[in-house]
Amino acid sequence: MADKPGMVEWDMHMALAQKRLMDVKLGQLSSWLGTRDFTPNGLLGSVRGGYERYFNKYINVKKGGIGGVAMFLAGYVALSYIWEYDHIKHDRWRKYH
Amino acid sequence: MLSRLVLVSGHILKNSGSFGACLVQASRSFHQSSQSRAPVPPLPEKGGKVRHGIFPEELFTLLYPKTGVTGPYMLGTGLLLYMLSKEIYVINHETFAAASIGVVIIYGVKKFGPSVAAFSGIVSADKFDVAQEVKDQAMASLAQGIEDEKKEQWRVEGRCMLFDAKRNNVAMLLETNYRERLHMVTNEVKKRLDYQVELQNLHRRMEQEHMVNWVEQSVIKSITPQQVQGIWSLH
Numbered sequence: 001m002a003d004k005p006g007m008v009e010w011d012m013h014m015a016l017a018q019k020r021l022m023d024v025k026l027g028q029l030s031s032w033l034g035t036r037d038f039t040p041n042g043l044l045g046s047v048r049g050g051y052e053r054y055f056n057k058y059i060n061v062k063k064g065g066i067g068g069v070a071m072f073l074a075g076y077v078a079l080s081y082i083w084e085y086d087h088i089k090h091d092r093w094r095k096y097h
Numbered sequence: 098m099l100s101r102l103v104l105v106s107g108h109i110l111k112n113s114g115s116f117g118a119c120l121v122q123a124s125r126s127f128h129q130s131s132q133s134r135a136p137v138p139p140l141p142e143k144g145g146k147v148r149h150g151i152f153p154e155e156l157f158t159l160l161y162p163k164t165g166v167t168g169p170y171m172l173g174t175g176l177l178l179y180m181l182s183k184e185i186y187v188i189n190h191e192t193f194a195a196a197s198i199g200v201v202i203i204y205g206v207k208k209f210g211p212s213v214a215a216f217s218g219i220v221s222a223d224k225f226d227v228a229q230e231v232k233d234q235a236m237a238s239l240a241q242g243i244e245d246e247k248k249e250q251w252r253v254e255g256r257c258m259l260f261d262a263k264r265n266n267v268a269m270l271l272e273t274n275y276r277e278r279l280h281m282v283t284n285e286v287k288k289r290l291d292y293q294v295e296l297q298n299l300h301r302r303m304e305q306e307h308m309v310n311w312v313e314q315s316v317i318k319s320i321t322p323q324q325v326q327g328i329w330s331l332h
Contacts, residue, residue: 058144062221063214066206067147074151077195081186091189097182 150206 016028017035024032037045058068081088146154152169160168180186 058147061141061144063142063218064144065147066150066210067153068144070150071147071153088187088189088191091187092184093188094184097184 013035016024016032019032021032036042054068058064058071148154148157157169160172164171177186181188
């Protein structure tokens with residue numbers, strides 16, 4: 001009937017939306033990105049989800065190690081280097097690489 | 098907010114364990130959209146594994162099937178050399194500062210890590226004991242409340258007997274009152290009837306006496322003087 005192919009596509013869409021990033025095949029990456037929620041609320045939710053996952057895995061444990069905090073600080077160092085790169089560019093030793 | 102508090106104190110203590118737990122429990126119930134009544138699972142013992150302090154173990158596991166054990170290290174070396182040669186990472190005064198700070202941090206962690214971990218283990222164990230005690234007290238008081246409630250329910254069952262006894266009491270009172278009044282009525286009626294009887298007796302007696310007196314008087318009056326002489330002459 002008219003909506004039969006529509007139903008099949010919708011099922012595939014839903015199935016793709018449930019997958020995590022690591023399980024998505026390379027060819028499906030663009031369509032997977034289409035299923036993600038890019039509204040401000042959705043972005044906020046994904047940030048909060050990511051934070052909770054990191055927190056519950058590395059910090060909210062009985063015997064946490066240095067890893068949880070150290071990874072966070074290393075990420076902060078790397079990010080601040082990237083933000084300052086336009087300024088650090090002027091300290092380069094050679095002009096042509 | 099709360100997480101940064103935990104992180105800052107976690108920077109000082111190696112084990113940022115369960116003293117953040119109570120804060121996290123509160124934040125968990127705020128963040129979850131669907132409130133479930135299942136008991137909160139206990140904290141995991143150890144966090145995710147991290148190699149050399151900053152590389153999560155997942156990276157090594159990811160590359161192991163294709164490149165074996167040295168894969169990630171080769172990747173790291175290659176990336177480092179690429180960044181150095183293309184001067185994506187520029188060596189300047191900051192590199193020297195970073196290196197010095199890194200050496201100091203690593204030395205500090207290696208040397209004082211275990212002792213700080215032991216100390217924070219003691220601290221979190223104390224906090225855990227306090228929390229456990231609070232929980233035990235709460236459970237005990239709730240169990241006591243359950244016992245008291247059961248006792249009250251048992252008491253309520255005896256209510257019927259109580260009401261029966263009360264009803265019997267009231268019936269007895271009513272009965273006693275009724276009989277008292279009955280007695281009183283009987284006594285009063287008897288008194289009144291006795292009065293009437295006495296009254297009639299009095300009447301009859303008075304009539305009798307009066308009549309007797311009258312007859313005596315008339316007899317005495319009818320005794321003429323000649324009769325009196327006649328009686329005296331008999332002597």
